[in-house]
Amino acid sequence: MDHFLAILSAVPVTLLVTFAAFALGAVIALPLAGGRRSRFAVVRLLTKGVIDILRGVPPVVFVFILFFGVGSDLIRWEPLPAAIVGLGLISAGHLAEIYRGGLMAVHQGQFEASAALGLTSTTTFSRVIGPQAFRVAIPGMVTWLISLLKDSSIVSTIGVAEIMFVTSQGARSSGEGLLPFIIAGAVYIALGTPLAALSRWLEKKLSFGRRA
């Protein structure tokens, strides 16, 4: 019971890290996705490189680089902002690819039709392409949010007092090795299940909408 209450009290921190990182990533991903479609080959190559790095380094290594590496050498920062920025940047890499997938799913004819109708490129993107691309991207975005929720457990290693941090502490102090982790696992599943249900629902609804 003690374990359970302690772990429950850490849920808000986990949710804060998850949603803040997701929001940060969702914004930074926009220019990255745009860069991947740039007219200039250099920009395309550069953004591809950045995205590959963000997606290719293990999250815990990336967070360590920011917290211990950049943190000790350049700027001093607290674990929490380091965690949010680290997971946020990783999210940006993943979400950029999800956005790009959405853009690619929009039929070429939509661009041509918009051009033929004389729509400006701003209108084309905000009213024609954007909504269609977003529709395709949403299930992927929710899926990423679910993995991010689980990945947020790694920031316990730099001392952010979220679920996993409290769990390990409880396990050490009580000498119990199994129970705290089972509770933690159950709490993560309880948090993730509604999101998974949402993702399935969205996928069904949106794919049906596309077909109609």
Added chain:
Amino acid sequence: MELLTDWVEWLPRLLSGLWVSVQVTVLALVIGIPIGFVLAFMSSARNAIVRWLTIIVVEVGRGMPALVMLQMVYFGLPEAGVVLDSFAATVIALGLTTSAYTSEIIRAGLRAVPEGELEAADALGLKRGDIVRFILIPQGFRIALPTLMGFAILILQVSSLAFTLGLPELLSQAYSIGASTFEYLEVLTLAGILYLVITVPGGWLVENFEKRLSKHLA
């Protein structure tokens, strides 16, 4: 220049760490994928009890962060009388995570085999077992392969969490060099690059594969 000489000095130790990372990754895949395959079939079993139990096991395995799985196996199993060293614990924990994820990947692959091909096999008078063995499994596996490869790359990344068990893999080695030299940024960056050397070309390979496959299925 100093950075380079440092890197050259640290490289052997980091490479030995990378080797451990690769070993646990490969072993986890070797153990996890066959189990995932069995789970994929069990999760579409006719028997409702088997089906639902499997789905629950898979969802628990997928819903639990890999870090929780690692700690549970390493610190929890001794309570049940099973004491594992960090290497074995890592392989088992990552293997379990792998089996849960890959069962979903394989199931999706099996379901993506075009209905018409199975119908054609039916119309030709092939037996159910032959259709599963010669059409459904090879085709489904082919469709699942790019996603499985992507997952293999992900598991290499996840193996970095085994540093919490004291497994001397790449991140542990980098972190302990950092702790003794205080050059965290330099050594962790080098570790990051070593991961990238595998994950980025791996990602390209997957993309390439996906493209070829989608052309194949079109």
Added chain:
Amino acid sequence: MTDPQPKAGETILRLNDIRKVYGDHVALGGVSLDVKRGEVVAIIGPSGSGKSTLLRCVNQLEVPDSGTLEVLGSNIDFAGRVSSADLLALRRKVGMVFQSFNLFPHMNVLRNVSFPQERVLGRSREEADKVSRDLLERVGLANKMENFPQKCSGGQQQRVAIARALALEPQIMLFDEPTSALDPELGLEVLAVMRRLADQGMTMVVVTHEIHFAAEVADRLIVMADGAIIEEGVPSELLAAPKTARAKQFLSAITDR
């Protein structure tokens, strides 16, 4: 038990009062059809008329709700359960060609034709390959045997599919809109193969939109609408003077295009 050897002209396929309902949509409302050995029957009709469903009932890709089926002397009553042995026996005698070809994409052209022979007829690989080569040559694909299906044109894929079905030596061939997914000139390749097959005396049931093919090759033309056969007869006569208003309307709609 040995199959009685039916004489030419004898009825070898008999569908009796076949009924198939999906939810509240009646796909087939008690359809009966006899086909004689060597006969070529073409079925036309608007989409949703039940013509494909009828064809798919013959080899049990759709299981009718009721009715009986007689193929080459063996009977199936859909009121009861159909055993899987009966099902496999039925499918061995009946070949089918689909609108979307449905070749196996992980096997090359030769394997596509040989593999079912090995599993269904128990032929050795050499035997099967010999039969396949011969058939593929006859459908004009001697130089495509090592290619994978996706490297072949639609017309070539469909000809492979025909060879694959013929390799199992069926006594009846079913064609479900075999040219509908093809450009006209590729469709002609396929129709030419089918025409030759008809000339050789194969019993064929063809669901099609190709009125010209039906007029020239079929012995009998059947018009379906709303899950029922509304008219049938000799193609040239039926096409020249349809008796029912519904058939007249459908025919003028497709010929006026």
